[in-house]
Amino acid sequence: QKEVEQNSGPLSVPEGAIASLNCTYSDRGSQSFFWYRQYSGKSPELIMFIYSNGDKEDGRFTAQLNKASQYVSLLIRDSQPSDSATYLCAVNPHYGGSQGNLIFGKGTKLSVKP
Amino acid sequence: GAVVSQHPSWVICKSGTSVKIECRSLDFQATTMFWYRQFPKQSLMLMATSNEGSKATYEQGVEKDKFLINHASLTLSTLTVTSAHPEDSSFYICSASGTLSGADTQYFGPGTRLTVL
Numbered sequence: 001q002k003e004v005e006q007n008s009g010p011l012s013v014p015e016g017a018i019a020s021l022n023c024t025y026s027d028r029g030s031q032s033f034f035w036y037r038q039y040s041g042k043s044p045e046l047i048m049f050i051y052s053n054g055d056k057e058d059g060r061f062t063a064q065l066n067k068a069s070q071y072v073s074l075l076i077r078d079s080q081p082s083d084s085a086t087y088l089c090a091v092n093p094h095y096g097g098s099q100g101n102l103i104f105g106k107g108t109k110l111s112v113k114p
Numbered sequence: 115g116a117v118v119s120q121h122p123s124w125v126i127c128k129s130g131t132s133v134k135i136e137c138r139s140l141d142f143q144a145t146t147m148f149w150y151r152q153f154p155k156q157s158l159m160l161m162a163t164s165n166e167g168s169k170a171t172y173e174q175g176v177e178k179d180k181f182l183i184n185h186a187s188l189t190l191s192t193l194t195v196t197s198a199h200p201e202d203s204s205f206y207i208c209s210a211s212g213t214l215s216g217a218d219t220q221y222f223g224p225g226t227r228l229t230v231l
Contacts, residue, residue: 100211
């Protein structure tokens with residue numbers, strides 16, 4: 001069973017701080033990794049993805065990947081109350097299947113306090 | 115790019131009736147579409163995966179005769195909830211596969227909130 005694990009939270013950080021969201025995955029052969037944001041009552045939206053070990057930055061967001069440790073994280077710098085949402089980690093398993101086949105974690109709820 | 119629409123955005127129906135939800139990829143073609151269900155304060159639950167022109171693959175525990183999926187074209191998939199009951203009330207979300215971001219991933223529609231009275 002391919003699994004993606006996330007701490008359900010809630011993770012509470014003060015406004016302006018760095019929020020760190022973590023995710024581990026079981027399929028060592030996984031190749032691509034995604035972060036989605038889901039506001040309450042809304043559908044998920046893609047924030048960013050990462051393929052290679054190391055860091056990938058996009059504005060206030062940085063994704064970090066460590067394939068040896070099977071670990072991917074999302075850092076949000078200068079957190080704002082509008083970042084309060086549930087963040088979903090998703091992994092494209094190496095066994096393929098249908099195009100776009102992803103394994104989702106259950107999500108971490110982030111709360112940014114003003 | 116990568117816009118997925120769903121219609122209707124919300125629907126209220128009487129118990130025993132059927133409800134059809136449409137999912138369209140507006141600016142790209144999607145070989146595969148996915149249907150999810152989400153109950154309040156719970157995580158996404160994949161219901162089924164559908165590939166254009168073939169039968170959908172349902173997840174364990176999802177009744178294929180109750181949740182009918184049709185994926186007739188590369189831009190349209192429909193989910194029909196047949197003989198709906200109050201326990202079917204939920205947030206139904208579709209997604210479409212695409213590589214517009216440079217990665218093989220899923221783009222989600224805005225969801226359809228179903229309430230069965």
